[in-house]
Amino acid sequence: NAGVTQTPKFRILKIGQSMTLQCTQDMNHNYMYWYRQDPGMGLKLIYYSVGAGITDKGEVPNGYNVSRSTTEDFPLRLELAAPSQTSVYFCASSSPLNQPQHFGDGTRLSIL
Amino acid sequence: AQSVTQLGSHVSVSEGALVLLRCNYSSSVPPYLFWYVQYPNQGLQLLLKYTTGATLVKGINGFEAEFKKSETSFHLTKPSAHMSDAAEYFCAVRAMNSGGYQKVTFGIGTKLQVIP
Numbered sequence: 001n002a003g004v005t006q007t008p009k010f011r012i013l014k015i016g017q018s019m020t021l022q023c024t025q026d027m028n029h030n031y032m033y034w035y036r037q038d039p040g041m042g043l044k045l046i047y048y049s050v051g052a053g054i055t056d057k058g059e060v061p062n063g064y065n066v067s068r069s070t071t072e073d074f075p076l077r078l079e080l081a082a083p084s085q086t087s088v089y090f091c092a093s094s095s096p097l098n099q100p101q102h103f104g105d106g107t108r109l110s111i112l
Numbered sequence: 113a114q115s116v117t118q119l120g121s122h123v124s125v126s127e128g129a130l131v132l133l134r135c136n137y138s139s140s141v142p143p144y145l146f147w148y149v150q151y152p153n154q155g156l157q158l159l160l161k162y163t164t165g166a167t168l169v170k171g172i173n174g175f176e177a178e179f180k181k182s183e184t185s186f187h188l189t190k191p192s193a194h195m196s197d198a199a200e201y202f203c204a205v206r207a208m209n210s211g212g213y214q215k216v217t218f219g220i221g222t223k224l225q226v227i228p
Contacts, residue, residue, distance in 0.1 A: 004155075031214070040121060042202065042220035043156075050213060090155055098144045098163040098206070101216065103155035 002026050006091050006104035013081045013111045021076040021107050023091030031094045032074040033101065034058075034066065036087040043090065049074055081111045114139040116205050118219035126227050131175075131190040133222045135203035138184060144206040145186045147177055150221075151199045159201070162186065173197070198226045 007022045025032065030051045035043040045058030049068040063085060065077045074093075078085060088108050092101040119134040137143060144163050148156040160171025167179040173196075177188045186203060203219040 033216075040220065043218040045216075048213075056213075092156075096214065098161075100146050100148075100158040100161055101156075103148075103157070105155045106153075 004091055004093055004102050004104040006089075006107050008107060009105065010108045011110070013078075013109065015081060015083065015111060017081050018077070018079050019081070021078075021089055021091075021109075023074045023076070023104060024072050025074075025091075025093040025102070026072065027093060027095075027102065028071060029093035029095050029102070030071070031096065031101075032068065033092045033094075034064070034074070034076045035090045035092065036060065036085075037090060037106075038087050046076065046089075078109075083111050085109065086111045114143065114205050114207050114215065114217050116203050116217050116219040118201075118203050118222050120222055121220060122223045122225065124225040124227055125193045127195055128192050131188070131193045131197065131224065133188040133201050133203075133224065135177075135186045135188065135219060136184055137186060137203070137205045139205055139207045141207045145177075145179060146204040146206065147171065147175070147186075147188050148202045148204065149173075149199050150202065156202060159188070193224075193226045195226050195228065198224055200224070 004025045033048045034046040044060045047066040049055045091104045094101040115138045117136045146161045147159040162179045170176045175190045200221045200223045206216045209215045
């Protein structure tokens with residue numbers, strides 16, 4: 001009964017470093033999403049995927065990359081970390097049609 | 113294009129008082145509407161949803177919301193606030209865009225403070 005699992009929960013990076021935020025879901029959902037949440041700004045969509053091998057940009061994709069090789073996994077990659085990428089990142093999944101999204105607990109990322 | 117407006121980024125109510133969190137949306141196609149709650153250091157959890165049918169929707173923890181198409185609103189209410197209701201609440205709209213993708217748009221959130 002895991003749902004959406006994100007790792008790590010916390011991370012501190014130096015400017016210019018790279019890292020991958022992991023996200024996996026066990027509900028066989030086709031749709032997966034990455035959001036960032038900044039204080040007072042709500043949730044901004046970074047990338048989304050409608051199925052294995054299919055990804056597309058959201059509102060704020062610059063500085064990030066994704067891949068979707070399996071239904072379960074949807075990792076988010078930061079290539080050259082910048083202070084502006086300090087945020088809380090949420091992964092979510094959903095089935096198609098009129099169903100809600102299921103969210104992970106988030107990854108809190110600080111870039112110094 | 114679709115959008116969500118949550119009026120009031122912070123709302124304070126006394127314990128036992130009515131909770132009213134406002135949400136207005138715009139959508140060019142019939143939308144699906146959701147309210148989520150976020151407790152500190154956690155992800156978002158579904159409170160309730162409107163898809164089709166009855167316009168008054170009941171959710172968890174005593175919350176309910178009414179879909180009013182004429183007013184393009186989906187306000188969240190609870191008759192009597194509890195201390196445990198203190199959290200951030202997000203309204204979201206989901207609708208099909210021209211590319212066949214179900215786009216989800218979130219409001220900026222409303223932080224609810226419950227005063228003892």
